[in-house]
Amino acid sequence: MNNVQKYQNVQVLTADRVRLVVMLYDGIIKFNTIAQKAIEEGNVESRNYNINRSLAIVTELCGCLDMERGGEIADNLFHLYQYGIEQLNNANMNNDSKPIDVFSRVISELKQGWEAISDNKVETPVVNVLEQRRSISYGV
Numbered sequence: 001m002n003n004v005q006k007y008q009n010v011q012v013l014t015a016d017r018v019r020l021v022v023m024l025y026d027g028i029i030k031f032n033t034i035a036q037k038a039i040e041e042g043n044v045e046s047r048n049y050n051i052n053r054s055l056a057i058v059t060e061l062c063g064c065l066d067m068e069r070g071g072e073i074a075d076n077l078f079h080l081y082q083y084g085i086e087q088l089n090n091a092n093m094n095n096d097s098k099p100i101d102v103f104s105r106v107i108s109e110l111k112q113g114w115e116a117i118s119d120n121k122v123e124t125p126v127v128n129v130l131e132q133r134r135s136i137s138y139g140v
Contacts, residue, residue, distance in 0.1 A: 018118045025111040028054050032104045036097040051092045058084050
């Protein structure tokens with residue numbers, strides 16, 4: 001493990017739940033950007049790899065939602081994540097960067113909301129399992 005990876009592991013292990021969500025959103029945005037570039041360049045392997053990395057993060061976020069305590073917010077996030085999964089799959093199947101762009105804008109807006117929560121130190125029940133899943137590697 002190189003020094004950058006060690007630093008990233010420390011960042012993940014010491015982050016609170018809200019900060020972890022922001023970091024995961026950063027990962028989605030990063031992989032989506034690389035996938036869009038791969039589509040422009042005709043690099044099918046890179047497109048597929050990076051879309052799959054993004055999909056893995058979105059799937060993990062879906063699995064971490066606390067639907068019982070999170071109520072309407074968790075339900076809305078679940079539907080947005082499902083929409084994102086559809087957009088990413090469409091982009092991959094059709095070699096089209098537009099669905100990636102649409103989903104990246106959604107994630108960017110969600111990220112801003114989570115950053116505002118983090119800045120205000122508000123506790124949220126929406127993501128109660130993220131603390132137990134700190135082994136997620138999103139490759140940022």
